[in-house]
Amino acid sequence: MTSTTEAPAEATAARRGRLRLNGVRKALGGKEVVSSVDLETEPGEFLTLLGPSGCGKTTTLNMVAGHLTADGGVIEVDGRDVTAVPPHRRSMGMVFQSYALFPHMTVADNVAFGLRMRRVPAARRRRQVAEVLEMVGLDGLAERHPRRLSGGQQQRAALARALVIQPDLLLLDEPFSNLDAQLRVRLRDEVAALQRRIGTTTILVTHDQEEALAVSDRIAVMADGVIQQLDRPREIYLRPATDFVARFIGEVNALDGTAQGPAADGYACRVAGRTVAATPAGEPPAEGAAVRLYVRPEVVRVGPGGVGSGGVGPGEVGPGEVGPGEVGAGGEGLRGTVRETRFLGSRIRCVVATPAGEVRAALPFDARVPAQGEEVTCSWRPSDASLTAR
């Protein structure tokens, strides 16, 4: 996709597209599949609904689009209540997993369809279609029929068709799922870059965690019809607020302990007889409360064990290891014995058996590789780990 074309939506879109859902509910087949969803976007934001199959994300998107009517709650766009407004009067562009192009129409006619429905005069229609096709990298294919396009090209055409009407909201329902792995990543990155340039508020539905982390300003993680956590990708990843979020996205070390109290950096807990720290995901727990820490393998540092309270002694410190003085901020760290190390290319996987259970670390590829059986201390910065009530 080119970055030189003036997008037709450029001038106005950035100020439009504040979506608000308040208490939105939907039952299908006698079962509540979306339960009281609240969320609000900033104009121009890229927000992703992420969750496993059946969690209610498509149903939520379809209520935003107007293809399904909410059983309760309010949907507003820029302060206007659209809950009962039919889809064609909502100013929303939608892209589906299955492309959903009209097979008997050329790319240009497919893209022009929404403009024709809106009775845009022919000359302006042609100009807008040409602009948007260039924007998505399809100029030159305007007269092709969909069956003569690759999957990626069909999805670009679907995107052009959604964008040409300069919608208040761009709604993307698993748009990359039918593409092969390489193309999926390429198109996803292109769409993210295009979205940032034209500033159209975008809601993406996906079950792909990496995709959500890569493209979103914020992610709403859904399970069983409920938003579990709504936050920026870094917070969702490093500071999961619930057990579901922690386990649905990537690999995580879940460590059970007892709350001790606020520490200089984070909140101290006792885990298997050692003091470690993390950042409370919500309200700080009461002293003595049962807590669970979530620590991603990437943030675990593996240092030499057995020296000083932190188990850290002087000597060489490589990436992924702990330097003297660093452990103090996060507590003592957890001592353990290296069970396994494995070179994985970009990372070294290291499994440490501790009294609190196995701790998995993903060390940088050039870190010192601890030997199997070595006594080590696992630690992390408290700001990189999450603390929840158990």
Ligand SMILES: Nc1ncnc2c1ncn2[C@@H]1O[C@H](COP(=O)(O)OP(=O)(O)OP(=O)(O)O)[C@@H](O)[C@H]1O
């Ligand atoms: N028309 C329908 N009638 C009855 N149940 C439905 C209907 N449509 C969806 N459901 C059910 O509602 C739940 C939520 O569906 P939804 O499509 O919103 O989930 P999703 O998170 O988007 O999952 P997927 O990625 O598989 O589409 C599912 O359990 C699904 O089986």
